[in-house]
Amino acid sequence: MSDAVGSAKPETGGIANPPVIILIEPQLGDNIGKAARAMLNCGLVDLRLVRPRDGWPNERATANASGADIVIDNTKVFEREEDALADLNRVYVTTARTRDAIKPVFTPKGLAPEMRNVISRGEKVGVMFGPERTGVRNEHIAMGDAVVTVPLNPGFTSLNLAQAVLLIGYEWWQAGVDVPDYQMMMNDTFPATKDDMERLFVHLEAELDASGFFRVEEKRPNMQRNIRNIFNRANLTHQEVQTLRGMIVAMRGGKYKSKD
Amino acid sequence: MSDAVGSAKPETGGIANPPVIILIEPQLGDNIGKAARAMLNCGLVDLRLVRPRDGWPNERATANASGADIVIDNTKVFEREEDALADLNRVYVTTARTRDAIKPVFTPKGLAPEMRNVISRGEKVGVMFGPERTGVRNEHIAMGDAVVTVPLNPGFTSLNLAQAVLLIGYEWWQAGVDVPDYQMMMNDTFPATKDDMERLFVHLEAELDASGFFRVEEKRPNMQRNIRNIFNRANLTHQEVQTLRGMIVAMRGGKYKSKD
Incomplete structure (x- = not known):
């Protein structure tokens, strides 16, 4: 001892x-x-x-x-x-x-x-x-x-x-610390909820419709899935969803006000 | 790619x-x-x-x-x-x-x-x-x-x-190697078997008896256990058991020939 x-x-x-x-x-x-x-x-x-x-x-x-x-x-x-x-x-x-x-x-x-x-x-x-x-x-x-x-x-x-x-x-x-081997750096924001994402997709698809993006009706379901996969894979935060919705509004010539 | x-x-x-x-x-x-x-x-x-x-x-x-x-x-x-x-x-x-x-x-x-x-x-x-x-x-x-x-x-x-x-x-x-975190360096020899150990203990106890080490008969079982614990804890190799038996023979004035 x-x-x-x-x-x-x-x-x-x-x-x-x-x-x-x-x-x-x-x-x-x-x-x-x-x-x-x-x-x-x-x-x-x-x-x-x-x-x-x-x-x-x-x-x-x-x-x-x-x-x-x-x-x-x-x-x-x-x-x-x-x-x-x-x-x-x-x-x-x-x-x-x-x-x-x-x-x-x-x-x-x-x-x-x-x-x-x-x-x-x-x-x-x-x-x-x-x-x-x-x-x-x-x-x-x-x-x-x-x-x-x-x-x-x-x-x-x-x-x-x-x-x-x-x-x-x-x-x-x-051996003495308890740090996860992988984590998401979140910077005072939170991961988006599935409701955040659904509102984004509905918004985006409506504006794509209005701008004539879905020209071939039979391809629509497949294209919608592909688009949803892209954004789901990005692990967006709540704030980033708002940013994307602002981008959609701007590109369509309007002004976005968050209602969520 | x-x-x-x-x-x-x-x-x-x-x-x-x-x-x-x-x-x-x-x-x-x-x-x-x-x-x-x-x-x-x-x-x-x-x-x-x-x-x-x-x-x-x-x-x-x-x-x-x-x-x-x-x-x-x-x-x-x-x-x-x-x-x-x-x-x-x-x-x-x-x-x-x-x-x-x-x-x-x-x-x-x-x-x-x-x-x-x-x-x-x-x-x-x-x-x-x-x-x-x-x-x-x-x-x-x-x-x-x-x-x-x-x-x-x-x-x-x-x-x-x-x-x-x-x-x-x-x-x-x-992450690419498969080295055990702990192993015994063995240098071309092998861990002793329980039979090696038993022969060592029988040999040692016989010579301790002959030299009058176990003076108080009622303490003998306890002392034998303590001695066995010491050597069991040492994780001896087969070769080391032979070395110890040679030491016992030498200290008792004889010459050891391995029979195992």
Whole structure:
């Protein structure tokens, strides 16, 4: 049990103790900063560096964090992996390839609910990222409880550090939000009712009749159906129906006043 | 219907006609290159630039693509958005915030199966990304069939260009692969059978008996259960059971020969 369970800050999406991100031997400050930015995008705020090449603090990291100061200012630096992991109950190690170790393997999508379960029991978890060029070494794999591998184009799997951090964080955040995968942006209006649509069609057909559009009587039923299909498919709003009726009136030389 | 449905290249994960990525007014070549790298990570190969600030080709883009040459070499440049989109049947526009438009809104996760459905009908689709600092303008939203928004920490939603491209591509790729979210890395061995485990326990308990470990007879059943729980929980492999039995033999001063 960690004693670090504190108040849930808003920037973490209400989670008191979100996963810690541990970067082993990171090189360019640019990449550390971009990783920090990706972390805050996803409600992760606890960054730890083991033997950063260019020391710490690092101006390039701050510049590339693009305002994720809360992450940069609280970043901790360690000389040894063991010290960076000491207070964690569970550690997951990211790796691009299978190893000589018997370990559970998660995708980022599978890891997210796993971490949320473990954290809900009061445990503290971390995700470890290896050196940028070489990835984690077998000694790092041995420090972890499980590994994480992102399913990607098998011919081109190499992710940069910030992008690997982003994918772990992205799935972490998605597992905690309840946004529908598809919705209609409605902008203070409402979908048209079937009555709105029927009035539109009656209006339109009357004006088409008056203007001589339905020349061949036997084709009328089919043409009416086609026209109704066009507008039904458009998922119109109430306001858009009024706009269309205004267009009809204008084209017929009149002035439309909404009566609905 | 696009006439560009050609042979499915292996780098696209077997999809003949994967989504096109359109970047409007991209600035730093670094970011274009990183976006190209993220695309190839996810099986996307068709990149189009509208009014890139620093022209094209761009050395920084090539360097930052880290080997995604197939994307860089085939990148096309356009002066007008309309020309970049001309051969596409459906266009999705990424945006960080809601707009004054009545549009369907997808998450990246919802967009992936939508695009796969549309592509399977032979249509050609693209995803448009706006200028880096400002994002897309309302005129761009109007060019699209729907918008895409990534659910992220509401206090810090700003993604850099390559990271936004990565998240769209990541979900695109995930929707086409069938990797279990959790599996056990087995390294050419097999999970132990219950018979392996039973032989281990009988062996261990016999040697614990012989060494006087079960001093208090009434505690024996409980202690045996606890010990069995420890090893059952470890999900041992057949090989690991042999290793443990070898350890028992060694600690008792003998030499273990596997008979199983």
